[in-house]
Amino acid sequence: MLAEMYIKYAELQEWKTRIVDDNPRSRMIEVKGQYAFGYLKKESGVHRLVRISPFSPKKLRHTAFALVEVVPDLPPVEESKVVIPEGDLKFEFSRAGGPGGQNVNKVETAVRIVHIPTGIAVSSRVERSQQQNREYALRLLKAKIVQLMEKHHIEELSNIRIKVKPEWGNQIRSYVLNPYQLVKDHRTEVETSQVNKVLEGDLSMFIEAEIESADI
DSSP states (O other): OHHHHHHHHHHHTTOEEEEEEOOTTSOEEEEESTTHHHHHGGGOEEEEEEEEOTTOTTOOEEEEEEEEOOOOOOOHHHHHHOOOOGGGEEEEEEOOOOSSGGGSOOSOOEEEEEETTTTEEEEEOOSSSHHHHHHHHHHHHHHHHHHHHHHTTOOOGGGOOOOOOOOOOSOSEEEEOSSSOEEEETTTOOEESOHHHHHTTOOHHHHHHHHHHHHO
16 A cells, blocks of 8 residues: 555656565565655655454454665665675575466566675566666665665674664554544654545655754
8 A cells, every 4th residue: 555655656746666576565666756765765664554454354443564665776886886795695586476377477587685794685576687686686785785884874884784673663654544534644743634645645745744844
């Protein structure tokens, strides 16, 4: 639901999107457009959904959590500065998904890379060849590592030995569909009862409020 919401928000901004990894438990979307990272970076964090689960035969109300990460696309010059020893990387290959039938990829083109010192894992299955997916995943991994180094004030890659864990702290936003309808951002206190409108990509009130609060 969050993935669809962000894709629709990007469409409203006239940005280009593509799904890099369609794993239902860890979907990855590439967004390209003017100021895309600046607008979306504060969406990083835990999002909470409360609704009647469509998978519950008893129609019980369920609460679900999702972790959103927003990573910049590093310029080639910055990317070239990050040299990761091969021994710190674990590569996994699998068949990329497809629409079914004869179109399903029969070659192991999908690539997953794990950075052993930190546990950071990235994957790509959108490109046509294994080499292209490898290059894309490696570029994404470098961007995540740069973010981690900046966060922990680490200057040398050789000093990065932090085991990364998802930050399941307090949620930044709640989407409540039952017993009442409300979307509330817990950082800015901005809220609306028009849940369906928000899930259709109307995130402007939340994103703009967060940008304004950061500028104060």
